[in-house]
Amino acid sequence: MKHCPHCTSCGIRRNRHTLWHRIARRPQTYTCVDCGTICTRSQLLAPTPIYAPEQPSRSMAPQPREEKKREATTLRRLARDLSRKAHSSHRMVQEATRGIEGVLQRVGVSPIRVWVIKQVDADILHLCGIGTLYHPRQRPWTALETLRQHCYQGGVRLGNTGIVLNSRLFNVLVPLDALALQGPSIARWQGRDWLISRVPRRSWEHQGRLVAEREVDGEGERLISGEDVSRICDHVDRENAVTGLAVFHQGSGRAGGSQARGPIRRRDS
Numbered sequence: 001m002k003h004c005p006h007c008t009s010c011g012i013r014r015n016r017h018t019l020w021h022r023i024a025r026r027p028q029t030y031t032c033v034d035c036g037t038i039c040t041r042s043q044l045l046a047p048t049p050i051y052a053p054e055q056p057s058r059s060m061a062p063q064p065r066e067e068k069k070r071e072a073t074t075l076r077r078l079a080r081d082l083s084r085k086a087h088s089s090h091r092m093v094q095e096a097t098r099g100i101e102g103v104l105q106r107v108g109v110s111p112i113r114v115w116v117i118k119q120v121d122a123d124i125l126h127l128c129g130i131g132t133l134y135h136p137r138q139r140p141w142t143a144l145e146t147l148r149q150h151c152y153q154g155g156v157r158l159g160n161t162g163i164v165l166n167s168r169l170f171n172v173l174v175p176l177d178a179l180a181l182q183g184p185s186i187a188r189w190q191g192r193d194w195l196i197s198r199v200p201r202r203s204w205e206h207q208g209r210l211v212a213e214r215e216v217d218g219e220g221e222r223l224i225s226g227e228d229v230s231r232i233c234d235h236v237d238r239e240n241a242v243t244g245l246a247v248f249h250q251g252s253g254r255a256g257g258s259q260a261r262g263p264i265r266r267r268d269s
Contacts, residue, residue, distance in 0.1 A: 004032040005043050012044065108140040114147065115174040116156060118199045118225065119210050125187060125194045126210050126225045128170070131158045147173060158204065169205060185222055197223035 004012060011033035017026075027040045104110035112133040119126040134155030135143040146152040152173055155164040167173060179189045187194045197212035209228040214221055 004035060004037055005039055007032065007035045007037070009034040102144075105144055106141045112140070112144055112147065113176045114156070115176065115179045116158060116170055117172045117174060118169075118203070119171050121212070123195055124197050124212050124223070125189070126171075126197045126199050126212070127187070128199045128204055129159055130176070131156045131173075133157075133173075134164050147175060161201075163204075165204060169207065184220075195223060197225045199225040203227060 004010075009032055012030045013033055015029045015031055015038070017028055027042075029038055029040055030044060031038050101110060105112050112135075114131055114133060116128040116131040117125055118128050133143055133147065133152070134157050138146075138154060143152060143154065150172060152167055154167055156167050156170070156173065157164050174189065179187055181187050181196075182193070185196050187196050195212075197210075199210065203210060203225055206227050210225040211228045212223045213226050215224045
């Protein structure tokens with residue numbers, strides 16, 4: 001009886017032998033109904049099968065630890081790829097939003113918002129906050145181009161106070177996308193990190209030099225900008241300063257020490 005050399009099944013079907021197979025004297029072939037193996041008559045009558053599936057040995061079988069390591073490596077690779085794709089998509093959304101915002105600013109639909117920097121030191125930025133350009137006599141695209149060239153001249157409305165100040169009072173005006181805050185006291189600008197010193201409202205119109213002083217509050221330690229009075233102190237002569245108690249009397253400021261007049265009366269009375 002013929003048996004399949006692959007699965008040892010007796011379901012053997014004889015294939016059709018065409019005329020050119022007979023002319024070429026090709027051997028008769030058979031097909032196993034169960035596994036579909038095609039073989040010749042000599043292979044069917046062979047005592048040993050022509051194919052024997054290899055059984056994995058115990059030494060070649062993957063160990064549980066190796067499988068866990070492979071799964072962990074695959075999961076880490078997938079997580080890295082997903083985070084990379086998410087970061088690239090987020091960056092594309094930011095660039096698209098930035099481009100749309102720039103178009104709206106050029107046509108005058110969206111206001112031009114800037115970072116207002118009062119003074120730039122070696123590693124400290126004296127920052128007033130975010131302001132909006134006030135340019136009623138300039139075209140929006142003209143104001144935007146002059147701002148990017150650091151030669152804008154006009155008004156700046158700071159915060160939500162409604163106060164409009166001249167741009168000459170400040171050291172530099174930076175577009176909103178050119179400076180990024182990396183915390184309450186660190187900013188990224190021009191390819192490097194800067195310390196931030198907050199400028200209070202009273203010093204916005206100060207035309208002198210500012211000095212950063214450390215201040216500790218409930219939120220932690222931060223820098224606050226104050227007016228530099230060291231030059232004023234240098235001109236004060238402390239040795240010849242007048243000491244004692246000064247007493248002021250009524251009428252002492254008038255020439256001759258005249259007394260103060262009574263109530264003023266109208267002429268038509």
